Amino acid sequence: MLSLYTQILTAYGPRGWWPVPGSAGHRGFDPRGYHPGDFTHPRTPAGRFEVIMGAVLTQNTAWTNADAALARLRKAGVRLPSDILALPHSRLSGLIRSSGYFNQKAKKLKAVAALFSHQRALTPAGAPSREALLSEWGIGAETADSILLYAFYKPVFVVDAYTRRVLSRIGLIEGSERYEDIQALFHDALKQQPALYNEYHALIVQHARRHCTTRPECATCPVRPCRYRRHASPRAGAPRARA
DNA sequence: CGCCAGGTGGGAT
């Protein structure tokens, strides 16, 4: 686990994703997504809630699509749970249209707004537990953990489809393990620091997009050893290897 | 035009 981190950090450099306490500057969720000035400070209630809405809106969706929806919400003055709760479903779904699944996500935002509607819920002391998040409709393991890590700086590693793919290609997991089992690999091997988990996750995303794609580009891959490399075809078009 | 993108809940087996 640590070896993978070191290798992809060296290869890609720090990603500088969602800010953590003590970081010098505030850059956006995704370097290509947010721009300085667009974004709300993540240690205020509105800032935390923006991160939370982003976590829902980006579910199985390109970040650019989710970000466009966040921008429209911001422009419409939607900043806090009470704003979401005050909107009719049709108006809300219209505002977030670009994020895809807009009917489902409007419902999810309503649910998440209800959970965070008490002012204390958007403060560090009042942060909901993982169990409380998971019990809300529309919040699964990854979204819950994204909220805990990125909105509340809890030392919780976020496992996503990229994580599963990269680790299984390398041979660190089989691929069908349960979410929490994969997460435990990170929790057990690394110091439990939010900034580390943040950076590591961002680096996995970068690696999965740059080299460890559906059709991987193993020829220039910076990660070694990798089990998949032996099976992978160096050029596109060849039949995909299966273990 | 086809595929993919930082998932989740619900229903069938």
Next chain:
DNA sequence: ATCCCACATGGC
């Protein structure tokens, strides 16, 4: 417990 599917837009 596991598998299958609906949910939907936008970029390449």
